[in-house]
Amino acid sequence: MSLPGDWNYKRLEDVVSKNKYAMVDGPFGSNLKSEHYKPEGIPVLQSGFVTSGIFKADKYVYVEQQLFEEQKRSSAKGGDILMAKIGAQAGRCAIIPHDHVDSIIAGNCLKLSFDDNDTRFFNYVLAFDYEKSGLSEIKTETAQPAISLKSLKAYKVPVPPIEEQKKIAQILSTWDQAIATTERLLDLARQQKKALMQQLLTGKKRFNPDDNYSYLIREGFAKSKLGALPSDWKIELIKKHLWYQEGPGVRNHQFTEEGIKLFNGTNIQFNKIDLANTTTHISEDECIGAYKHFLIDDGDLLIACSGISVDRFDEKIAFASSAHLPLCMNTSTMRFKALNDGAVDITYFQYFMQSPVFKNQIRRQATGSAQLNFGPSHIGKCFVVIPSLEEQQKIASVLSAADQEIETLQSQLDGLKQEKKALMQALLTGKRRVQVPEAEAA
Known part of the structure; x- marks a missing residue:
């Protein structure tokens, strides 16, 4: 790429400080044993601190001063750039906060120091190159992507x-x-x-x-599971006031490139339906025939009922609109409609499903330890809290x-x-x- 006349490309090793330790990798990796950890001392900076592109450290490990002195070539200070060296985030970088006077980098990191050039500018250059290409030209594609110190030194950057x-x-x-x-x-x-x-x-x-207003603890299931609620609110089984349906298990051999799009749990992102990330369809003849009763209606409340943790379940709830139709349900999804008895408002029910009162019920009902996996039989045992x-x-x-x-x-x-x-x-x-x-x- 051509640059303005007063700009040029230089190797990073010619841009950083003249100090011979201006670009280094960490001394520690698998060799950093638990016996090196101390409750206080010199903080060890790790690649996980920069995976968001911003330096963020929730918890440090420390080494004693003597070990720091022995490995001082890998020291870092506030204002240096810390870069992840190994793994999916290799190439991610951020500027170390200025309150880090003495630190040492772990073996999964690289450090860059600048004197005559602007640190913030080159942090932006490296961050932009990472977002654009992941710095792929200097990564080794082995079991884990990695950036070597040698390849980083030779990496060319624009220098205004x-x-x-x-x-x-x-x-x-x-x-x-x-x-x-x-x-x-x-x-x-x-x-x-x-x-x-x-x-x-x-x-x-x-x-x-x-x-x-007064509160009371209900007897039976609600007493042990839902806690204290206003005395004028009802607690009744969901199935008494809402109709719900689980999607069918459409098989791979039934998928087509055209026809009626199939709705999956991955189509709900942060309470919004996004159909752009799937091209899976079922033929119109099959959908209007055997699967007609799984066609989604405008205003249906849709949820994903597997493949996500209980804590993030509230992100997987959304309303269908006419813009999404025609659309056919598929496996691991459910839809809800309020019955005509007027007891439960469907928008209120959407928020109720996002609440701990509902999620705690599902947590006890759902199968699978790490991710949700539930269906109509589980919903049938859950209660809804009903104000006026x-x-x-x-x-x-x-x-x-x-x-x-x-x-x-x-x-x-x-x-x-x-x-x-x-x-x-x-x-x-x-x-x-x-x-x-x-x-x-x-």
């Missing part, structure tokens, strides 16, 4: 003048700050919704707080507003990330130049 490096890094850092702020707002909105669900779906928060229809609708309205806020923030976050990606493509290749004041460039 130093002041342009700084300006580009400053611009992209501003975008990172906007992304981080939006991520925090999104996380807060999700936490607030979770707290609201816990309060509203157990009656701890009511819409008329001046009323004299008016209160159900108010609960659904409040939680729907919370979902809308989350969706808006997610859309903003996706937009920021996409715009930053396009900006990186332009700035890091010199296709878009930045203005550097003459005083800075001199």
Whole structure:
């Protein structure tokens, strides 16, 4: 790729600091034994700290000062770049926070130090190359992908003048700050919704707080499984007020390239139906014939009932709309409709299924330890908590507003990330130049 006239490509080893330990890999790998671990001392930086592209360490292991001195060639400090060396995330990197005065890197990491060039700029270059190609040209494709120190030293990167490096890094850092702020707002909105669900779906928060509400522990199943609930709420089996159906086990030999699309659990992502990730169909003749009663209707509440943990089950619930139709159910999915008795609002029931009150029932009912695997027989033993229809609708309205806020923030976050990606493509290749004041460039 051609670069502006005042840019050039250089090997990374010619860009980093002149110190002979500016680019090193870690001394520890399988040789780091439990006897090296200490409750305090010098922290060991590991590849898992950068797998999100941002330095994030939840838990450290430490080594004593003497071992650190013996392996000081692999020391790292705040402001250096830490890169994952081995595994699926090989090539991922992030800047070590400045509060790390003395650290040492593990054997699954690489470290890069910069003096005369801008660290943030080259962190963006390496991060962009990873997102674009995974740094595939310097990875060894063995049992586990890996990046050797030798290949990283020879890796060529674009090098603009130093002041342009700084300006580009400053611009992209501003975008990172906007992304981080939006991520925090999104996380807060999700936490607030979770707290609201816990309060509203157990009656701890009511819409008329001046009323004299009371709580009681129900006898039988509800006593041991559902806990205290408002005395004016009913607890009844789901099957009394909702119709539900499990998808059929359509066989591979029945799949076609055209016809009616089949709905699978993987088509629900974060409470949205996405049919773009499957091309599996069944013929119209077969669907309208033997499988006619599995055709999904507008407004059906759909769930995935296998292949996901109980804790993430709340992500696998979504409503079908006319835009998704025609659509036929397949294995490991279920659909729900509220019966005409008017006892349960289907939108309220959607949120009830996301609540711990429901998930705890399923956790005890479901087969399989790591992932959910349940069906109509399990649902048939589960209870639904039933406030008045008016209160159900108010609960659904409040939680729907919370979902809308989350969706808006997610859309903003996706937009920021996409715009930053396009900006990186332009700035890091010199296709878009930045203005550097003459005083800075001199």
